[in-house]
Amino acid sequence: MPGRWYTAGVSIEKGFLLPPSRPPANASIEDLKRAVTEEIDRHADEIVRTSQRILAEPETGFRETRTARVVAATFTRLGIPYREGIAITGVIGRVGGARKGVNVAVMGELDSLIVAAHPHADPETRAAHACGHHCQIGSMLGVAYGITLSGVVDHLAGGVTFMAVPAEEFIELEWRTQLRDAGRIEFLGGKPEFVRLGEFDDIQIAMLTHTSSDYTGFSIGNTSNGMVGKVVRFQGVAAHAGGRPHLGVNALNAAHVALAGIHAQRETYRDQDFVRVHPIITKGGTVVNAVPDDVRMETYVRAASVPAIVAANSQVDRALRAGAMAVGGSVKISTLPGYLPLRQHAVLSELFAANARRLVAEDKVVRGGHGGGSTDMGDISHLVATIQPYVGGATGVGHSEHYLINDYALAVLQAGKAMAMTVVDLLADGGAEATRVLAGYRPAMTKAEYLSLLRGMQSEKTYSE
Numbered sequence: 001m002p003g004r005w006y007t008a009g010v011s012i013e014k015g016f017l018l019p020p021s022r023p024p025a026n027a028s029i030e031d032l033k034r035a036v037t038e039e040i041d042r043h044a045d046e047i048v049r050t051s052q053r054i055l056a057e058p059e060t061g062f063r064e065t066r067t068a069r070v071v072a073a074t075f076t077r078l079g080i081p082y083r084e085g086i087a088i089t090g091v092i093g094r095v096g097g098a099r100k101g102v103n104v105a106v107m108g109e110l111d112s113l114i115v116a117a118h119p120h121a122d123p124e125t126r127a128a129h130a131c132g133h134h135c136q137i138g139s140m141l142g143v144a145y146g147i148t149l150s151g152v153v154d155h156l157a158g159g160v161t162f163m164a165v166p167a168e169e170f171i172e173l174e175w176r177t178q179l180r181d182a183g184r185i186e187f188l189g190g191k192p193e194f195v196r197l198g199e200f201d202d203i204q205i206a207m208l209t210h211t212s213s214d215y216t217g218f219s220i221g222n223t224s225n226g227m228v229g230k231v232v233r234f235q236g237v238a239a240h241a242g243g244r245p246h247l248g249v250n251a252l253n254a255a256h257v258a259l260a261g262i263h264a265q266r267e268t269y270r271d272q273d274f275v276r277v278h279p280i281i282t283k284g285g286t287v288v289n290a291v292p293d294d295v296r297m298e299t300y301v302r303a304a305s306v307p308a309i310v311a312a313n314s315q316v317d318r319a320l321r322a323g324a325m326a327v328g329g330s331v332k333i334s335t336l337p338g339y340l341p342l343r344q345h346a347v348l349s350e351l352f353a354a355n356a357r358r359l360v361a362e363d364k365v366v367r368g369g370h371g372g373g374s375t376d377m378g379d380i381s382h383l384v385a386t387i388q389p390y391v392g393g394a395t396g397v398g399h400s401e402h403y404l405i406n407d408y409a410l411a412v413l414q415a416g417k418a419m420a421m422t423v424v425d426l427l428a429d430g431g432a433e434a435t436r437v438l439a440g441y442r443p444a445m446t447k448a449e450y451l452s453l454l455r456g457m458q459s460e461k462t463y464s465e
Contacts, residue, residue, distance in 0.1 A: 006072070006082055022151030029428045032155055033355075036146035036420040040413060043145045047416065048408045050074065051138030055120050055405075058112035058127040058134075061167025061190065062179060064089045067110045067137070071164040074141050078148050080162065087193035088184060093162040095148060101158030101431035102438065104423055105200070105384075107208040107377075108140035109133040109168040109190070117401035130403045132211030132394055135411045137164060139209050139391075142416025147423060156427035158434060161203060166190040168376055170338055173231050173298050174282075177334070187454060188229065188336055191376035195383065196451060204438060205348065205426065206386045208377055209415040211405065213394040217364025218356040218418065220349040220389045225274055226309055226341040227302040227374040228457055232279075232320055234258070236329040238293040248291030249329045252284055255295045258323025258331075262299075265315045273308035276372045277301050277316055302374055304341055306453070321463045330464035337454035342378035343444070345385040347437050348422075352389055355421040359414045364392075382444040385437060391415040 023035050040047065050070060057066050068089045075082040075093040082093035089110060111133060115121060118128030144162050147153045153160070167176075167190035176188040187193050194200060212219065234255050239248030262277055269275035279299035285292030301316050303309045317333055324331035356365045368390060377388045393411030396402030405411050426434040445453070 006076065006084070023155060027155060029424060032152045032424045032428055033421045035150040036152050036424060037417045039150040040142050040146045040417050040420065043149070044413055047138050047142045047145060048412055050141060051134045051408065051412050054134035054137055055129050058120065058122055058129050059110070060114060060125070060127050060172060061111040061169055062088045062176065062185065064110035064166050068164065071110075071137060071141070074144070075162070078144055080144060080148060086199065087166055087190055087197060089166040090190060090194065091164040092199060093144065094159060095153050096159045099157040099430070101427060102204045102434035103159040103161055103202050104426055104434070105161045105163050105203045105206040106140050106143045106419055106423065107163040107165060107206060108136035109208070110137065110164050110166050111169050111190070113169050113399055114171060115399065115401050119401070119404070130399050130401065131169065132403070132405060132411065133168070135211045135393070135405055135408070135415070136208060138412035139415035139419065140164070142413060143420040143423065146416065146420040152424065156424070157431035158427045160423055160427070163194070163199070165194060170227070170229055170300070170374070173229050173336060177231065177336070189339060189376040189379075191379055192337070192454060195379065195447060200380065200383060201447070203384050205434065206380050206384050207352070207419055207422065208388050209419060210388055210390050211394045211411045212390040212392060213396055213398065213403065215364075215366065215390055215392040217360040217366070218353070218389055218391050219366050219368040220353045220387070221344050221346070222342070222368030222371060222388070222390060223304070223344065224342040224371040224378060225276065225302040225304055225374050226306065226378055227300045227338040228309060228313055229336040229338045230299045230301065230316070231334040231336065232297040232299070233332040234295040234297070234324060234329055235332070236291065236293040236327065239291045241289045241291050245291055248293070250291050250327055251295040251329055252292040254323040254327045254329045254331065255281060255297055256323070257326045258320045261319025261322045262316055265319065268315070269312065272304070274304040274370060274372055275302065275308060275312045277312065300338065300374070302372060304370065306340065324463055325465050328465050330462060332460070332462045334460045335458060337457040339374045339376045340378040340382050342375055342388060343381045344387050345437070345441070348385055348387045349389070351425055351433070351437065352387055352418060352422045355425070356389070356418045358421070359417055379450070383447065383450060384443065385441050389418070
């Protein structure tokens with residue numbers, strides 16, 4: 001595993017004083033839950049300010065250097081040993097319980113999107129937290145505050161690993177392929193890189209709470225699509241667009257034909273497969289008076305299962321080839337392994353839901369459905385027992401300039417409390433509940449099978465007339 005461990009004692013600065021008393025050796029699970037939630041409340045202002053600081057300094061995937069420093073500095077103040085520079089910008093802290101046992105990963109995502117019109121967008125990079133990842137870091141750190149400063153960690157059997165993971169948003173694909181080609185990463189998402197690097201080798205349970213504008217409380221059990229990414233380059237022949245267009249081969253026309261071919265496939269997709277294909281043209285030509293000879297496109301191919309992804313991807317490739325053939329040009333199609341569909345552990349979800357109901361009204365904890373988006377938590381859910389509940393506190397449409405957090409108490413603090421109490425449930429009392437949750441659990445695939453699947457999805461092919 002990359003990086004060396006850093007650690008420091010707890011600071012005695014304002015806001016980080018140890019509590020006046022710690023739970024006694026015979027403390028009940030209820031006592032421990034009360035202690036962690038009270039500790040999160042004691043440090044609520046610091047936790048929320050951390051989320052808002054990250055909001056003000058958004059960074060896209062594998063570029064999250066400032067955000068990573070914020071996480072590392074918090075681990076240092078809390079006395080949590082950590083490593084940094086994992087998958088370029090990732091940070092991992094770990095605390096161990098009094099006895100060996102199950103290792104639970106509590107996760108947050110470092111990166112932002114690119115949404116230029118967002119009110120908190122960086123004016124130079126256009127990066128913006130239009131998906132609420134700054135709150136994920138806050139809620140993850142809230143768990144760290146709660147179980148460490150309260151002393152509850154000493155009552156747990158097993159370990160808690162805090163993961164600040166880069167690059168969940170699958171964007172800037174051409175730039176990320178340059179990182180891959182330079183040997184700095186292999187996969188274009190942060191959690192697949194963590195898996196490859198062995199960071200999940202000793203994790204048995206993983207959780208992350210994601211913000212949403214669809215709920216006023218919590219949602220459990222949601223599923224989502226998996227996907228592959230595609231980078232496409234149409235090549236033609238340049239010529240004077242007014243004087244000698246007949247001597248050129250228009251690569252932009254090839255892209256237009258390909259887009260029409262993709263659209264023509266839509267009625268063939270089965271409803272239960274939730275197929276989504278949404279290409280964009282990232283380069284449409286060079287100058288207006290020259291026939292475009294180099295046109296580039298990016299797209300995802302999403303679906304609810306791996307076989308459906310493979311089938312839809314083949315249809316998209318066929319349309320891309322048809323576009324090149326129609327105008328007499330060529331097309332280079334690079335298919336990049338993306339993310340697997342999200343599946344959530346039912347018993348673990350119910351355990352989280354029971355804790356969430358202590359924080360919000362019972363009717364505000366609902367069961368979610370299937371979403372057409374994708375997340376690399378889906379990859380983790382095929383390898384270890386995983387939950388990704390959703391929490392409200394946001395307004396507007398996700399990934400848009402209107403997506404804003406209007407209730408940090410819910411989106412950050414209550415989310416952190418629900419996860420912290422779930423950690424207590426799992427690891428207190430000798431880790432009996434973790435043993436129960438994992439009884440009979442079998443991952444969908446091994447690490448070796450997972451890496452083989454992702455590597456098998458990658459391809460690069462050129463087609464010409």
